[in-house]
Amino acid sequence: MGRAGSVLVTGGAGYVGAHVVLALREAGWPVVVLDDLSTGRLLPLHRDCSVVLGGVGDRDLVRETLARYDVQAVVHLAASILVPESVRHPLAYYRNDVAVGLALLEACVAHGVAAFVFSSTAAVYGVPERSPVDEEAPTRPINPYGWSKLMFERVLRDAAAAHDLPFVILRYFNVAGADPELRAGPLPDGPTHLVRVALEAALGLRPFVPVFGVDYPTRDGTCVRDYVHVSDVATAHRLALDYLLGGGAGAVLNCGYSRGHTVREVVAAVERVTGRSVPTRVAPRRPGDPPEVVADARRIRDVLGWEPRWTELDAMVAHAFAWMRRGRPAEAATRRAG
Ligand code: UFG
Numbered sequence: 308m309g310r311a312g313s314v315l316v317t318g319g320a321g322y323v324g325a326h327v328v329l330a331l332r333e334a335g336w337p338v339v340v341l342d343d344l345s346t347g348r349l350l351p352l353h354r355d356c357s358v359v360l361g362g363v364g365d366r367d368l369v370r371e372t373l374a375r376y377d378v379q380a381v382v383h384l385a386a387s388i389l390v391p392e393s394v395r396h397p398l399a400y401y402r403n404d405v406a407v408g409l410a411l412l413e414a415c416v417a418h419g420v421a422a423f424v425f426s427s428t429a430a431v432y433g434v435p436e437r438s439p440v441d442e443e444a445p446t447r448p449i450n451p452y453g454w455s456k457l458m459f460e461r462v463l464r465d466a467a468a469a470h471d472l473p474f475v476i477l478r479y480f481n482v483a484g485a486d487p488e489l490r491a492g493p494l495p496d497g498p499t500h501l502v503r504v505a506l507e508a509a510l511g512l513r514p515f516v517p518v519f520g521v522d523y524p525t526r527d528g529t530c531v532r533d534y535v536h537v538s539d540v541a542t543a544h545r546l547a548l549d550y551l552l553g554g555g556a557g558a559v560l561n562c563g564y565s566r567g568h569t570v571r572e573v574v575a576a577v578e579r580v581t582g583r584s585v586p587t588r589v590a591p592r593r594p595g596d597p598p599e600v601v602a603d604a605r606r607i608r609d610v611l612g613w614e615p616r617w618t619e620l621d622a623m624v625a626h627a628f629a630w631m632r633r634g635r636p637a638e639a640a641t642r643r644a645g
Pocket residue numbers: 388390428429430431452480481482499500501502504516517518519520530531532570593596600
């Protein structure tokens with residue numbers, strides 16, 4: 308495996324991105340972050356890499372960055388990621404998550420990038436027929452966010468076949484937690500996923516957790532998801548690069564633990580970890596919520612040798628709690644003016 312150049316991480320100032328940067332730096336990779344800071348934040352950890360402020364859709368900037376930093380591999384994380392927003396603004400999602408990525412791919416092909424890792428999502432499966440869901444299951448997204456990710460997967464696979472661009476697609480399940488050393492964590496104004504909502508309720512920042520549906524055909528009537536620690540997700544990206552630069556063939560890999568937790572189990576974990584009570588209130592089902600989404604994650608272990616470290620729900624909750632309580636360092640407030 309040659310390490311002649313650097314790794315470009317688009318969206319490297321985002322939640323998953325910051326953890327990927329940590330994992331790559333720990334493995335000795337020179338890292339270049341491309342981020343427009345529209346949702347991401349710069350943290351002290353970013354002092355350890357090169358930061359290019361700008362959008363992935365800026366073709367000249369991308370071309371210049373690939374050349375200037377001698378980019379050997381690309382991890383493409385920059386994206387719009389909110390399901391309800393994607394329903395209200397589908398065109399923005401198709402632009403940000405498909406068209407912009409296409410421009411990036413063209414630049415990567417022209418530059419001769421040796422490895423491309425793409426951040427996809429379990430949302431490509433829509434409402435899975437089976438659980439655990441494996442990578443061969445039908446892909447039938449039920450919202451523009453899922454469709455935009457699936458479309459980019461298709462574009463990437465076709466481009467890879469025609470232009471010799473080795474790729475790994477990682478389909479994340481429910482990413483949660485924070486760096487155990489608290490160098491990175493969920494963004495302060497990031498999406499309202501369940502673990503965050505429950506922690507905010509524990510901290511008294513919101514009065515209760517709405518439990519969206521208690522009559523699903525699951526063990527306690529609430530939805531089951533496969534929560535995966537963000538640091539383990541980050542490690543999967545590092546392993547994917549090693550795999551590709553070692554000659555590995557294109558692969559689509561679920562990134563989850565093959566173990567589901569209900570909404571009520573997550574709330575109980577938050578109570579256990581924080582030692583505080585978390586009020587809940589039964590709420591109507593949220594449209595488009597599948598009853599159960601759990602990964603069949605055998606392939607990622609086989610192909611990448613991924614050995615996740617933080618599979619206990621309590622660890623994810625504890626790390627996220629510690630990050631939220633600590634607040635963010637002063638530098639974290641750095642935002643591009645305007
Ligand atoms: N939930 C609640 N109350 C809340 C928030 C969530 O009951 O306040 C429930 C949801 O109904 C769902 C579960 O908790 O059953 C998890 O919900 P999240 O919003 O945390 O996450 P999702 O499973 O909806 O979404 C995640 C990713 C998406 C991705 C999707 C694919 O965040 O980006 O998985 O399945 F598209």
